[in-house]
Amino acid sequence: MTFQRDLAWQYIRSTYEASIAYQCARYALALDYEALPQDVVHHAKRCVLDALGCAIGAYEAPGRVMCEALAKQVGGTPEATVFCSGLRTSVLNAALVNAFLVRFLDYSDSGGGGHNSDALASILAVAEREKAGGKALLTALTVSYEIGARFRRSTEVRISNSLEEKGWTTDIRGGLNQPPALGKLLGLNVEQIANAIGICMSHALPLLILDCDREENSMAKNLRFGWVAHDAIIACLLAREGFTGPVRVIESETGIRNVIAGGEMDLEHLIDFSGWRIRDVKFKAMPANFTTHGHVLATLGIVKEHDLKPEDIAAVRITASMHEAKHTTTPAKKYPRNAESADHSAFYANALAIKERAFGPSSIEPHKFTDPVVLDLIERITITGDPAMGRYQGASEILTRDGRRFKNRVDAIPGMPENPMSDPQLEAKFTDMASRHMDDNQIRRLIDRCWNLEQVDDVGELLSLMIFPAAHRSP
Numbered sequence: 001m002t003f004q005r006d007l008a009w010q011y012i013r014s015t016y017e018a019s020i021a022y023q024c025a026r027y028a029l030a031l032d033y034e035a036l037p038q039d040v041v042h043h044a045k046r047c048v049l050d051a052l053g054c055a056i057g058a059y060e061a062p063g064r065v066m067c068e069a070l071a072k073q074v075g076g077t078p079e080a081t082v083f084c085s086g087l088r089t090s091v092l093n094a095a096l097v098n099a100f101l102v103r104f105l106d107y108s109d110s111g112g113g114g115h116n117s118d119a120l121a122s123i124l125a126v127a128e129r130e131k132a133g134g135k136a137l138l139t140a141l142t143v144s145y146e147i148g149a150r151f152r153r154s155t156e157v158r159i160s161n162s163l164e165e166k167g168w169t170t171d172i173r174g175g176l177n178q179p180p181a182l183g184k185l186l187g188l189n190v191e192q193i194a195n196a197i198g199i200c201m202s203h204a205l206p207l208l209i210l211d212c213d214r215e216e217n218s219m220a221k222n223l224r225f226g227w228v229a230h231d232a233i234i235a236c237l238l239a240r241e242g243f244t245g246p247v248r249v250i251e252s253e254t255g256i257r258n259v260i261a262g263g264e265m266d267l268e269h270l271i272d273f274s275g276w277r278i279r280d281v282k283f284k285a286m287p288a289n290f291t292t293h294g295h296v297l298a299t300l301g302i303v304k305e306h307d308l309k310p311e312d313i314a315a316v317r318i319t320a321s322m323h324e325a326k327h328t329t330t331p332a333k334k335y336p337r338n339a340e341s342a343d344h345s346a347f348y349a350n351a352l353a354i355k356e357r358a359f360g361p362s363s364i365e366p367h368k369f370t371d372p373v374v375l376d377l378i379e380r381i382t383i384t385g386d387p388a389m390g391r392y393q394g395a396s397e398i399l400t401r402d403g404r405r406f407k408n409r410v411d412a413i414p415g416m417p418e419n420p421m422s423d424p425q426l427e428a429k430f431t432d433m434a435s436r437h438m439d440d441n442q443i444r445r446l447i448d449r450c451w452n453l454e455q456v457d458d459v460g461e462l463l464s465l466m467i468f469p470a471a472h473r474s475p
Contacts, residue, residue: 028181112148318346
């Protein structure tokens with residue numbers, strides 16, 4: 001009996017060690033900063049700079065006040081810093097509030113399996129708690145992007161329709177890509193990280209109702225990934241104490257592959273750790289749904305070139321991808337009542353762009369949702385989906401009251417591989433958001449720290465620069 005038991009236990013052990021969770025854990029622990037190519041390190045720094053800028057730009061979001069109030073109410077050991085306000089709170093509280101800030105404007109990057117800049121909040125909070133340096137931060141962030149991108153791709157290679165079409169968000173990946181990144185900072189071993197993946201991924205499964213076509217978006221959308229990452233911290237801390245989870249959470253017959261992906265997940269692609277997916281990250285030049293950029297830029301081009309005013313407009317005819325026409329034009333999005341729906345409204349984005357000749361962080365301020373000029377323009381806009389149009393392409397045709405007709409089409413929006421955002425452009429984007437709350441000296445120092453993170457011995461130094469002067473903080 002003892003022999004049979006030992007054989008059974010050996011089989012279980014070998015099965016676990018061959019699991020996706022164990023392989024992701026081994027990948028994370030084997031990755032050292034010195035092994036990262038310099039361009040990969042630079043891409044990681046770009047992700048840090050862009051995410052921090054998005055967080056600063058979101059400071060006046062109504063949800064930020066609510067999240068911080070909860071953090072103060074719940075309390076905890078002051079071991080991590082909340083962006084902008086400088087509130088010292090627990091690592092869990094800081095990770096959750098900061099994740100909300102990074103995500104709010106919908107200005108964050110696209111890569112790592114989704115908007116993976118959300119991952120920075122939890123990684124930075126844990127790094128500060130552990131007094132880790134910039135090299136450790138950049139390595140952990142790279143781990144998150146690399147595993148996240150592979151998870152997303154593994155659900156697209158064989159799957160007949162996307163996770164979104166099955167009713168899930170790709171932020172499910174947080175249960176797989178955050179424990180290895182956070183566990184590396186927390187000093188976990190392979191077995192502990194694998195168990196943390198099982199603990200987190202079996203519980204944190206965000207539904208697509210957080211960002212679907214026919215429903216109004218809510219504040220909870222901004223915690224799609226942040227909540228999973230928050231739970232990943234708990235999972236890592238539990239696993240470090242010996243708490244176990246279902247390490248075969250991906251490949252089990254009742255795991256992610258079969259239950260969530262309908263059995264069509266490409267596991268070989270998921271564990272192909274060759275190459276660097278962080279190189280493919282795209283950065284937004286406009287705080288709106290990425291597929292909205294093309295037609296809004298087309299509209300802006302016409303309005304600016306021909307000096308058109310709202311009162312000149314008779315009709316605006318937008319042509320976009322089928323995805324864009326479906327995702328941003330439903331009644332719940334046409335007349336937005338909140339920022340979360342406004343940045344996902346093709347109607348509102350074009351109307352606001354015509355009136356203000358721009359669409360930026362201030363375009364989703366609540367008083368603009370009831371602006372009579374904007375509402376009137378919305379009624380003059382039609383959106384048509386074209387199967388031949390690419391996901392990020394867009395066209396606009398404007399008819400004026402005096403009979404003129406103008407057309408414009410944008411095929412390569414800023415941020416795409418064929419039209420990438422440069423470092424100076426990312427700095428300008430950061431400065432535009434930070435200048436409302438920080439002076440030039442603080443902004444310059446913060447940008448410099450991001451570009452030279454490998455020289456930072458304690459990321460607390462970076463966090464100290466993320467705190468606004470007292471005069472710019474809400475009471």
